[in-house]
Amino acid sequence: MPEHLILLAPSANRVYAADAARLGEAELRAMAAGFGLPEPAVSSTRVAGVDYLAVRTGAALDRDALRVLSELSAAHALFRREGGLLAPVPLERRSTYPGDLVTIQKYQGKTNEQWTRLLLNVTAAATRDPQRLLDGTLQVLDPMCGRGTTLNIALSLGLDATGIDLDTKDFQAYSAFIKTWMRQHRLKHSADESVLRTSGRTRGKRLQIEVAASKDAHKTGDVQRVTYLSTDTTDVDGLLRARSVDVIVTDTPYGVQHGSHGDRLARSPLDLLERALPQWLRVLRTGGAIGLSYNRHVAPRDELAALLTAHGLTPVDGSPDEFRHRVDASIDRDLIVARSPG
Incomplete structure (x- = not known):
């Protein structure tokens, strides 16, 4: 089963940051349902001391799914797990103006x-x-x-x-x-x-x-x-x-x-x-x-x-x-x- 890892963006609010992974998981499920995507298996994971949101899908990540992942509020970067390595996947996010x-x-x-x-x-x-x-x-x-x-x-x-x-x-x-x-x-x-x-x-x-x-x-x-x-x-x-x-x-x-x-x-x-x-x-x-x-x-x-x-x-x-x-x-x-x- 293909697995992608979402690196969560840092939050200026410490209290919010503590819940960011759980909120990101709920957001992803809601967006997947709304956009008609298969429900992904989502969980928090840690790689080399860094926290990620792991997303497992039944098939390779298509463009529609990638665009939804890219729009998550806390998505900072996306990687595809390949054995013990992480391959960066460019986010396809609408970002019209400077952050x-x-x-x-x-x-x-x-x-x-x-x-x-x-x-x-x-x-x-x-x-x-x-x-x-x-x-x-x-x-x-x-x-x-x-x-x-x-x-x-x-x-x-x-x-x-x-x-x-x-x-x-x-x-x-x-x-x-x-x-x-x-x-x-x-x-x-x-x-x-x-x-x-x-x-x-x-x-x-x-x-x-x-x-x-x-x-x-x-x-x-x-x-x-x-x-x-x-x-x-x-x-x-x-x-x-x-x-x-x-x-x-x-x-x-x-x-x-x-x-x-x-x-x-x-x-x-x-x-x-x-x-x-x-x-x-x-x-x-x-x-x-x-x-x-x-x-x-x-x-x-x-x-x-x-x-x-x-x-x-x-x-x-x-x-x-x-x-x-x-x-x-x-x-x-x-x-x-x-x-x-x-």
Whole structure:
């Protein structure tokens, strides 16, 4: 049985790194199922004192399987085991922009980038057309985007993304960062800020970005678009086109104080989700999926699943606790993914 070893990327978060192999295994199983690949045999292993994720398949690794392995959030390098030797296998990963787009921002309360990428991956795999993740056509919405980790990850993959957040400080911080980053990397781009107004009512601000990875890409129209709406995520009627996004992925409020959010976040996200879901689901395409990262201390999984079901979604079944992990004493983090009918 062919065996490949995935060298896991280092994580800036020690606690997350301790669970990276287990989370990577769960992510791989979810992606294999979503992309219609045979279920692989996956396990942690150690070679010469270095930890790897071992993947055994019933046949040689074809290009579809290689592309899925390459997109794993924690995949740093891939090797094929040949007796006592490891032969490097080039990753076939979409990486449109430099990696510092995702890693350079540092601030209190920032979600681990690998976790955000994992959430995007498993949510995309649950859609009717997961290939959109690989071909660059997946449309992403983060309706509580904060300072834009999801937006930056989507952009780094060559995807279009929209973010929504009410916090004006987060909006201003993201606007300043992304404009500076694009200038420093000498990318052909436009970045326009405007007042968000409909029917004579001012509803916040809009940042509209269009950027190309190279001059040639810009000439051919191969550009990415990021939109950030600084407005109330429970009141976006008229601001986003219906059935315009493939996935909705977001961090729900964890019920702990960090940064400028602490004084306005409710202890539980369930009431917020009850009000926001009708607005979000109006823009989700048929066959799309929603992925929520949440804190089990403040949002019991069964209640969250029941809420998604009540709004016409179908939670994706998986092994209990497969993505659950500790962030700190106050955050017992997990994710839940649900499909839209169709």
